[in-house]
Amino acid sequence: MDIFSSLPFLKEISPRLIMGHIGFHGPISRADIARDTGLHPSTITRIVASLMEEGLVQEDGEGHNELGRKPILLSLVPDSIHVIGLAVESTFVSGVLANLEANIIEKIDAPLHDTSRWAVQKEIELVINRLLERSKELGVSVTGIGVAMHGIINSADGICVFAPANGWTNVPVAAMISERYQLPVRVENNANAMALGEYWFGNGKGVENLLAVKVGRSIGSGIILGGQLFPGADYTAGEIGHLTVVLDGPLCKCGNYGCLETVASIGAVIKRGRLMLKRGDGGSLLELIGNNPDGLDFANLCETARLGDGTARRLWEEAGSYLGLALANTINILNPTKVLVGGDVLPVVDFILPKVREIVSVRALETLKTNLTIEPVGLGADAVALGAVTLILKELFTPEN
Ligand SMILES: [Zn+2]
Numbered sequence: 001m002d003i004f005s006s007l008p009f010l011k012e013i014s015p016r017l018i019m020g021h022i023g024f025h026g027p028i029s030r031a032d033i034a035r036d037t038g039l040h041p042s043t044i045t046r047i048v049a050s051l052m053e054e055g056l057v058q059e060d061g062e063g064h065n066e067l068g069r070k071p072i073l074l075s076l077v078p079d080s081i082h083v084i085g086l087a088v089e090s091t092f093v094s095g096v097l098a099n100l101e102a103n104i105i106e107k108i109d110a111p112l113h114d115t116s117r118w119a120v121q122k123e124i125e126l127v128i129n130r131l132l133e134r135s136k137e138l139g140v141s142v143t144g145i146g147v148a149m150h151g152i153i154n155s156a157d158g159i160c161v162f163a164p165a166n167g168w169t170n171v172p173v174a175a176m177i178s179e180r181y182q183l184p185v186r187v188e189n190n191a192n193a194m195a196l197g198e199y200w201f202g203n204g205k206g207v208e209n210l211l212a213v214k215v216g217r218s219i220g221s222g223i224i225l226g227g228q229l230f231p232g233a234d235y236t237a238g239e240i241g242h243l244t245v246v247l248d249g250p251l252c253k254c255g256n257y258g259c260l261e262t263v264a265s266i267g268a269v270i271k272r273g274r275l276m277l278k279r280g281d282g283g284s285l286l287e288l289i290g291n292n293p294d295g296l297d298f299a300n301l302c303e304t305a306r307l308g309d310g311t312a313r314r315l316w317e318e319a320g321s322y323l324g325l326a327l328a329n330t331i332n333i334l335n336p337t338k339v340l341v342g343g344d345v346l347p348v349v350d351f352i353l354p355k356v357r358e359i360v361s362v363r364a365l366e367t368l369k370t371n372l373t374i375e376p377v378g379l380g381a382d383a384v385a386l387g388a389v390t391l392i393l394k395e396l397f398t399p400e401n
Pocket of ligand 1: 259
């Protein structure tokens, strides 16, 4: 469904180019937009006037000019456009209503107790219904819905090719939601969406070569190369979770052995921790969690690490070592300038990242490390839902649609 049907003014390329430029670089003067985009100043003046008339752009104070008249700066009107973004994960659906600057206005989290296709579809609709109700209460209209979900997603056609946790194969997600709500819908893999969200609004803003890694119950990554998402020939690029990091390691759900996911996912870390406790190697950790090795879970493994327990911290650091190994290999191939780590693992990211950096500094090629930084995602726990929001917003901002 055409995203511009409710915003006919943005059908033309130049207004989108200018909108995107103001969104990305604003507050910015008309002269600077002309210099950066190569558009004629009179074209900028005319289009900006129309964008202001449409309520999408506003004058926002004065810039700096030592010689002459101070230029008037332009910024977007944040609440002129609203979008819904959904993160459909294996254990929950998270939905946000956000504005043009990806600020969250309303957020709804719904746990998934039943992962069958129809139960997940029902939960998705419940979350959308509640966000649409909220937008009505606020008197704002929704321009589109972005959906970020796990698995292999044909983003061009909005089809979920395969989502193992829900058992979805070839589900036309975009058409399904679009028909129900009569709104444009875009669908993307969750790690890819996270990468896009970070590139437009987060810690990777404007970083042309960026890798965003999502670590949770599974591990995936989104790759931005030359400012564009790199989906691969079959929408499966970035499957870092299935890089082999332990020869003859544990069996992975993909059928291979020793994949990153089998040793560094949250489930793998908990499994290793329980085994350690059963062997009697857990020090004071066993006592801290109530003397039941099987009682070790994500919540108490985060808590005990934060409290300073050595075993708990070591378990996360070990995950960091494996992640560092996979990242060193990936960095050698892609040469990104920033690697961002996000996902459910965020509460313990401070225990993981030092180890990741240490391993990468030893294993990645020297020349690739000069400009490289490894940091947590900037959009935090909402990085995937805001990535879904970005799927819609970037179309409004990008000339080449
Ligand atoms: Zn695997």
